[in-house]
Amino acid sequence: MQTKIGIIGGSGLYDLAGLENAEWQVVDTPWGAPSDAIRVGDLGGVPMAFLPRHGRGHVHSPSTVPYRANIDALKRLGCTDIISVSACGSFREEMAPGDFVIISDFIDRTFARDKSFFGTGCVAHVSVAHPVCPRLGDVAEAAAIQAGVTVHRGGTYLAMEGPQFSSMAESKLYRDVWGCDVIGMTNMPEAKLAREAELCYASVAMITDYDSWHPDHGTVDIADIIATLGANSDAAKAMIAAVPALLGPDRAPCPHGCDRALEHAIMTAPDARDATLVAKLDAVAGRVL
Numbered sequence: 001m002q003t004k005i006g007i008i009g010g011s012g013l014y015d016l017a018g019l020e021n022a023e024w025q026v027v028d029t030p031w032g033a034p035s036d037a038i039r040v041g042d043l044g045g046v047p048m049a050f051l052p053r054h055g056r057g058h059v060h061s062p063s064t065v066p067y068r069a070n071i072d073a074l075k076r077l078g079c080t081d082i083i084s085v086s087a088c089g090s091f092r093e094e095m096a097p098g099d100f101v102i103i104s105d106f107i108d109r110t111f112a113r114d115k116s117f118f119g120t121g122c123v124a125h126v127s128v129a130h131p132v133c134p135r136l137g138d139v140a141e142a143a144a145i146q147a148g149v150t151v152h153r154g155g156t157y158l159a160m161e162g163p164q165f166s167s168m169a170e171s172k173l174y175r176d177v178w179g180c181d182v183i184g185m186t187n188m189p190e191a192k193l194a195r196e197a198e199l200c201y202a203s204v205a206m207i208t209d210y211d212s213w214h215p216d217h218g219t220v221d222i223a224d225i226i227a228t229l230g231a232n233s234d235a236a237k238a239m240i241a242a243v244p245a246l247l248g249p250d251r252a253p254c255p256h257g258c259d260r261a262l263e264h265a266i267m268t269a270p271d272a273r274d275a276t277l278v279a280k281l282d283a284v285a286g287r288v289l
């Protein structure tokens with residue numbers, strides 16, 4: 001199987017320079033329109049597909065990002081792997097603005113989003129005990145090192161609904177009681193949907209601020225975040241440029257089973273399935289339906 005790398009760019013990352021034969025491709029999905037057209041092209045002989053999560057011009061809020069359409073569209077284009085790049089606040093002194101964190105786990109506190117491709121008429125339960133792909137995380141870490149970024153391997157990402165930032169009490173709860181390392185508003189349900197779509201998913205948190213817990217840094221401020229985003233997105237582009245050579249053009253089955261997540265997940269009996277929903281699942285779950 002051929003590798004095709006999907007990149008979801010977060011705040012500050014709206015395009016990917018350096019792709020060969022690049023074009024913006026409009027992709028329609030049964031879940032509606034993705035956040036934007038998708039920039040497709042090749043990098044080092046490996047096909048790539050780049051999707052700005054909030055759309056060019058930052059149109060979608062964290063709650064209105066069309067997460068299902070985004071994941072479906074990348075799957076429909078033939079992506080095997082997704083690297084998500086996101087601006088995040090830090091709960092750890094040593095995870096400083098400008099650093100990258102390869103996320104290892106999530107706590108999902110979002111509540112106003114569609115979180116599954118499945119539902120009435122086709123029920124499925126996938127495991128997200130290990131919500132990211134370690135193989136792809138290895139590649140993202142190595143790429144960040146090659147790009148000269150200070151990178152931390154492992155960290156728990158608190159996904160909040162937003163769009164407002166956390167209160168001081170929430171910030172301290174997530175850090176001191178729940179042991180979270182970073183905070184953002186978008187990686188859930190994105191990671192859960194990537195698992196349902198049997199895609200390897202890795203998340204790279206680009207630290208922009210210390211949220212509101214740090215006694216020496218005041219409370220989170222969007223002006224400070226924007227000031228950090230430019231340098232972070234240049235570093236992210238350098239990291240992404242290193243990914244194709246590290247992942248390679250030929251894709252062996254995922255040793256962690258990401259590409260087989262639906263193997264035993266569908267509960268609804270074949271004769272009880274809703275034909276309309278099954279048709280919508282053609283790209284995401286066609287392999288097992």
Ligand SMILES: CSC[C@H]1O[C@H](OP(=O)(O)O)[C@H](O)[C@@H]1O
Pocket residue numbers: 009010011012053054061062085086087088162184185186187225
């Ligand atoms: C620009 S600050 C808040 C905004 O930035 C993050 O976006 P993304 O995860 O797409 O990089 C955060 O989740 C909020 O959406």
Ligand SMILES: Nc1ncnc2[nH]cnc12
Pocket residue numbers: 087088089090160165166183184185208209210211212220225
């Ligand atoms: N402190 C923070 N909280 C939530 N999302 C963020 N994105 C960047 N910084 C953030």
